[in-house]
Amino acid sequence: MSPTRSTTHGLVLLIGTVALGLGSRRYPAALPAFVSTYAGDVLWASMVFWLLTLVRPTGARGTLAAIAFTIAVAVEISQRYHVPWLDALRASRLGALVLGQGFLWSDIVCYAVGVTLAAVLDGILAGRRHRAVTGAWPPRDRRG
Template structure:
């Protein structure tokens, strides 16, 4: 069961990354959609790495990581600006700091941690 969950989390992460990249290239997709997807990807990444963690601990760890990445956008040293100029750096660290991003990170982690918890609990009862 453990390996199966890890594989499912890996597939979810890859899918979320692809959806996120595609959403950046479609006009009319609100910018908060990307922040929410970033948080979902981080949440499932934390689940993938620490699958035995409970859902609350995973959600808190994912939020801390998301918030650190968001606040890193405020740091404007030359070396980080060079990273942000690359495609991968731009995708990984974002464009800039907005307080609303913290709200969307929180919503993404909250919603998907609840969904994950209910699906895992449902499957464990069957």
């Protein structure tokens, strides 16, 4: 049985992730070079995971993580495809933030890290919700 996630927590995590991601792109000089280089991609993939938890609040964590990673990789691979209308879309600020601008293998590593971090945080929150409701830790599978 998959946990039901709090929509409020999901929205807060989504908004917080977007804010951190935009901040990392807007103020890169305020961050160490390594962080400013990769934080946006890590947070972008985390954002995809949080979006999926809002769409499927009872979805299995592993399944949602796999879907989020697949979406992120698909968007990255799409950056190798160039047609005028798509390049024009990517040239806009919003298009660049959502679709990216150029394929990088390092982005795929960042996506794996971002999805993993989001899934781990989701698991921690699930444990806390379970403990708050039942007073028990760890959550136990109630199937037979």
